[in-house]
Amino acid sequence: MTSITELPPARPITPHSILVAQLQQTLKLAQQQNVPAEILDSLQQAVQLAAGLDPYLDDYTTPESSALTALAQRTSQEDWSKRFSDGETVRQLEQEMLSGHLEGQTLKMFVHMTKAKRILEVGMFTGYSALAMAEALPSDGQLIACEVDAYVAQFAQACFDTSPDGDKIVVEVAPALETLHKLAASKETFDLIFIDADKKEYVEYFQIILDRDLLAPDGLICVDNTLLQGQVYLPPEQRTTNGEAIAQFNAVVAADSRVEQVLLPIRDGVTLIRRVA
Numbered sequence: 001m002t003s004i005t006e007l008p009p010a011r012p013i014t015p016h017s018i019l020v021a022q023l024q025q026t027l028k029l030a031q032q033q034n035v036p037a038e039i040l041d042s043l044q045q046a047v048q049l050a051a052g053l054d055p056y057l058d059d060y061t062t063p064e065s066s067a068l069t070a071l072a073q074r075t076s077q078e079d080w081s082k083r084f085s086d087g088e089t090v091r092q093l094e095q096e097m098l099s100g101h102l103e104g105q106t107l108k109m110f111v112h113m114t115k116a117k118r119i120l121e122v123g124m125f126t127g128y129s130a131l132a133m134a135e136a137l138p139s140d141g142q143l144i145a146c147e148v149d150a151y152v153a154q155f156a157q158a159c160f161d162t163s164p165d166g167d168k169i170v171v172e173v174a175p176a177l178e179t180l181h182k183l184a185a186s187k188e189t190f191d192l193i194f195i196d197a198d199k200k201e202y203v204e205y206f207q208i209i210l211d212r213d214l215l216a217p218d219g220l221i222c223v224d225n226t227l228l229q230g231q232v233y234l235p236p237e238q239r240t241t242n243g244e245a246i247a248q249f250n251a252v253v254a255a256d257s258r259v260e261q262v263l264l265p266i267r268d269g270v271t272l273i274r275r276v277a
């Protein structure tokens, strides 16, 4: 009999799920104190309203494919800390990096809406968003995924090999900046570009994409984690290095007259950018 190791459940990493956890903790504390019933009642309503949102969004969003469910399950069953301490991954990875059902379905919608045929993903991890977008591509469409870590690249490839849409994905194992320069040198262009790799390099990815014309005319850039757990609008002294990098990235995009953008509060924040000049 094989024993399945119990791994920790995913921790809250979006502004909304962090807020839910904080409200639940506040309610617990209030229940232990002699707090007036009126305040307890109000807190309980706040918890209900906040905690119900994510499950409701999941319930009323088209379900993910069986290939995506399998990939997400495999990702959550992997002991990423052990992979890192054994030297198999180049950095500490974690299951929370996977974008998941709501964002995956949102990206699929963008692929359909833009009629994209060529997609570039910067930061693939185990391949959830890559496979979600590939599922929306026509049969002659292609997605190039940049990933620096050879272990996760292999992990993702094994999942793609068992999916009907996996053959639309080509994985480039190298630092993303290297791959972006290589693609630009061979004059490649993309209808949709999804940025989700090293937060400290986001400004560089954005600038190379625009300066070296990696984005096709009328193309769309989608950028993940642009709320970075709420750190971008919390007092700057509470920001991590990644929080600071994303705050700077958002400011750079907002000041660039070549583009227009909208920051959507989906999961950890997704910014859509299109070129206007």
Ligand SMILES: C[S@@+](CC[C@H](N)C(=O)[O-])C[C@H]1O[C@@H](n2cnc3c(N)ncnc32)[C@H](O)[C@@H]1O
Binding pocket: 093, 097, 098, 099, 100, 122, 123, 124, 125, 126, 127, 128, 129, 130, 146, 147, 148, 149, 152, 174, 175, 176, 177, 196, 197, 198, 201
């Ligand atoms: C947040 S995860 C990507 C999640 C994935 N897009 C998804 O939705 O499931 C970020 C990934 O970017 C990779 N990464 C980090 N820095 C990178 C770099 N400089 N070049 C290429 N990949 C990088 C990490 O190894 C990690 O797998």
